[in-house]
Amino acid sequence: MSVEADKLTPDEHADMRADVLTGIDQIQHSRKRRARALAASFAVVLVAGLTAGTATLLASRTVMVPQPASSSAPTAAVETPQPCLAYEGSNIEYANGGAAIAEAISNVTLPPGFVVSPGITITSATDGTSVDAVARVCGASLSRAAMVDAGNAIAKQISSQPAVGELRILTIEPWIPVSSEAIARDENTPDIQTRYSEYDWNTPEALPDEAWR
Incomplete structure (x- = not known):
C-alpha cells in the first residue's frame, strides 16, 4: 500500500475528530459527576461530625455541672453538766x-x-x-x-x-x-x-x- 493510500479523506478525518471530541466530553462529564458525588458525601460526613460533636459537647456540659455540696451538719447533743x-x-x-x-x-x-x-x-x-x-x-x-x-x-x-x-x-x-x-x-x-x-x-x-x- 502506498503512502497516499494510508491518508484519510477530509470526511474521514472530520468523523474521527468528532469521535475523539465526543469521548473527551464524556470523560469530563464523568469526572464532574464523581466530583459532585464526592463533595456531597464529604458534606454529609461533615454535617454528621458537627452534629455528633455538638451533642457530645452538650452532653459533657450537662454531666460536668457541679452539684452543690450539702451544708447540713449533724446537731451536737446537748449534755447536762x-x-x-x-x-x-x-x-x-x-x-x-x-x-x-x-x-x-x-x-x-x-x-x-x-x-x-x-x-x-x-x-x-x-x-x-x-x-x-x-x-x-x-x-x-x-x-x-x-x-x-x-x-x-x-x-x-x-x-x-x-x-x-x-x-x-x-x-x-x-x-x-x-x-x-x-x-x-x-x-x-x-x-x-x-x-x-x-x-x-x-x-x-x-x-x-x-x-x-
Whole structure:
C-alpha cells in the first residue's frame, strides 16, 4: 500500500475528530459527576461530625455541672453538766400537803441540758390552805426562754398528778456550775414565777410567756 493510500479523506478525518471530541466530553462529564458525588458525601460526613460533636459537647456540659455540696451538719447533743447531775435531788423539803408535788417535780423530764438540781422546797402558803413550790433548775446556761421551757415542763408534770395538793405559786430558780465539783445560784439570771392555779397546764397549746413573771 502506498503512502497516499494510508491518508484519510477530509470526511474521514472530520468523523474521527468528532469521535475523539465526543469521548473527551464524556470523560469530563464523568469526572464532574464523581466530583459532585464526592463533595456531597464529604458534606454529609461533615454535617454528621458537627452534629455528633455538638451533642457530645452538650452532653459533657450537662454531666460536668457541679452539684452543690450539702451544708447540713449533724446537731451536737446537748449534755447536762456533771456537777448539776451530782447534786440532783440532794435537797428536798416539803410542808404538809407538799409530798405529791415534790414527787411530781422530782420525776419531770426537762429539755436537754437541764435537770432539777439541787432540789425542791415546798412551803405552806400564807393563806394557810395551799402551798408554794420552788424548783431549782441547773444547766450550763439559763436564759429566760430556757427557764420558761423548764417551768412549763414542771407545771405540766405537777398537773398530771391527780393526788397533788393545791399549789398557789410555782417558782423556778436558776443554778449553774461554778467549778467541776460545785454549783451555785445564778445571780445574773432572775427567778421566774407563775400563779399556778390561774392556768390550765393540761392544754396542749403553748402557754403565753406572760404566764411567767
